Amino acid sequence: MEVIWTGLYSLINGDLRLGAFTNLWMFFIYGSAIFLEPIHDIIYEWRWPVRGLIWVVIIWGIEFTSGLVLKSVLGLSPWIYTGPFAIDGLIRLDFGPAWFVAGMVFERIHRTLDAYRVA
Numbered sequence: 074m075e076v077i078w079t080g081l082y083s084l085i086n087g088d089l090r091l092g093a094f095t096n097l098w099m100f101f102i103y104g105s106a107i108f109l110e111p112i113h114d115i116i117y118e119w120r121w122p123v124r125g126l127i128w129v130v131i132i133w134g135i136e137f138t139s140g141l142v143l144k145s146v147l148g149l150s151p152w153i154y155t156g157p158f159a160i161d162g163l164i165r166l167d168f169g170p171a172w173f174v175a176g177m178v179f180e181r182i183h184r185t186l187d188a189y190r191v192a
Contacts, residue, residue: 074175075099098151102139106179113183121177128176129169137163 080093109131116124140150140163150163158167 078171096151098139098143102135102151105135105139110183113180117180117184124180125173125177128179129172132172132176133164133169137161140164 075095076093078093079095080091083090083092112127112131116127119127137160140152141161144150144163153162154160154165155162156165156167158165160166
C-alpha cells in the first residue's frame with residue numbers, strides 16, 4: 074500500500090519513473106494492525122461514518138506514536154511530513170480522507186477473511 078501511495082505521489086510530481094519507497098520499520102508498524110481486530114469486532118455494527126472517523130483517529134495515533142518512538146530511539150522517523158497540515162512531521166491532517174477510506178477497505182478485507190475462518 075505504501076509503495077503504491079509513494080509511487081502515485083511521484084507521478085503527481087512529474088516523476089514518470091514512479092519512484093516508490095518504504096522501509097523495514099513499516100513491517101513492524103503495519104504488523105501492529107493485528108491488535109486492531111478487537112476494535113473492529115466492537116464497532117462493526119456502528120454506522121460507517123462513525124467507524125471511518127474512528128479509524129482515522131486510530132491510524133493517526135499509531136502513526137504519531139510509532140514515529141515519535143522511532144524519533145526518540147533512533148533520532149529520526151521513517152517519514153517526514155511537511156506542509157501546513159503536518160504535525161511535528163509525524164502525521165498530516167490532510168491525509169484524513171485517505172485514512173478514512175483505508176479504514177473502511179481494511180474492514181471489508183477483515184470481514185471477507187472472517188468468512189473463511191476455520192472453526
